[in-house]
Amino acid sequence: MLQGEAAFITILKWGLGIFILLVALITGWLVWLNRDSEKVMLTLLPALALGTISVLVVILFGLKEEVREIEFPALFTYDRASKMPISAVYSTSYRPPSEMFASIVVSDISKTNPEFFKRGEADLGMGLYRDVALRLLFDGLFQVFSMNWDVKVSNLTLPIGNHMIFGPNEGVLKPELKTWSEVKALFPESEVLQIDRKVFDKLAVPPGTKISNNDERDSSGGIYKRVVRIYNNFVDISISITTASGMATLGMHDPLEQIPETDRNKFWTSSYLVTLRAKYNAYRSGHPDMPKYHGWVKNMFEAIENQLNSRKHWEQSREWIQISKNKPH
Secondary structure (H helix, E strand, C coil), X not given: CCHHHHHHHHHHHHHHHHHHHHHHHHHHHHHHHCCCCHHHHHHHHHHHHHHHHHHHHHHHHHCCCCEEEEXXXXXXXXXXXXXXXXXXXXXXXXXXXXXXXXXXXXXXXXXXXXXXXXXXXXXXXXXXXXXXXXXXXXXXXXXXXXXXXXXXXXXXXXXXXXXXXXXXXXXXXXXXXXXXXXXXXXXXXXXXXXXXXCCCCEEEECCCCEEEECCXXXXXXXXXXXXXXXXXXXXXXXXXXXXXXXXXXXXXXXXXXXXXXXXXXXXXXXXXXXXXXXXXXXXXXXXXXXXXXXXXXXXXXXXXXXXXCHHHHHHHHHXXXXXXXXXXX
16 A cells, blocks of 8 residues: 555545544434433434444454465484584485574583483384474574564575564564473473473563463374464464475485485485464454554564474575585585
8 A cells, every 4th residue: 555545545534534533412402401301312322223233243243253374394403413404414415404503402402411311212203302492493483582472574585594683673562472491381391391481581562472382292192293383363373394204315415416325315304384374353453552562473484484484494595505506615
């Protein structure tokens, strides 16, 4: 919508509102003057009832339920024994942000709990990396929304990764702060989530927002899908990380890396499906603050994709990989 059109519509709204208010005041004044008239009262009450019902019907039919949903893959290739990402073990040409950040998380676990990797996980680290994905997800949110939830974000998309510049919007509503201790308490059995954050240990969310753990388990009681729910009176957000598959392969590194055949079987690639879904409250679709919540969800989804979307990482890295291969040795 053009700026001139928006200004005209605003003036029209105010003008119509003032006109209706004047009509209501004149009507109320006349009713008050004739309050003892039976005829006036018998005419007024049905008219008020009919008018109220008409307004209600118009509002109900004007309400719209809006849903925003994104799905993407998250892949991690790592050494079976140490569980360190391949890019931390070899000097690889493809270094996605997810694996770079994962190497920090796995390294922290090995320092805080050296016995963790000696347990011999039956799932070859797939449960571990599902929680690593969840940790990277929260890390992104705690960084972007460390001070405010209604932020203005500028994305700098470069071949070597994404960079986000962010700051508060004008007229931001006062945030409610969630601590890292509150979040990690939702996942007491996760070694990855129990590692404390060194910086940005608070998450700014809209007033009245709640965060819950809605994990889904299989018949044996094991977790196969991590589900985080973030919700308030304006929007209900569901974030799920589902284990998809795992195999002894170099994954997206396979066509690029010159790794000896004898070493290739040392690596494992775990794949996950990440689903981001936001359902907006239809009864508040026309609320003046609703655009702020749309912006919050948009920035949240972008922050999570920057951390985990392997398809996006690959697309952004192709140019950098080509440049690296063509440079003289």
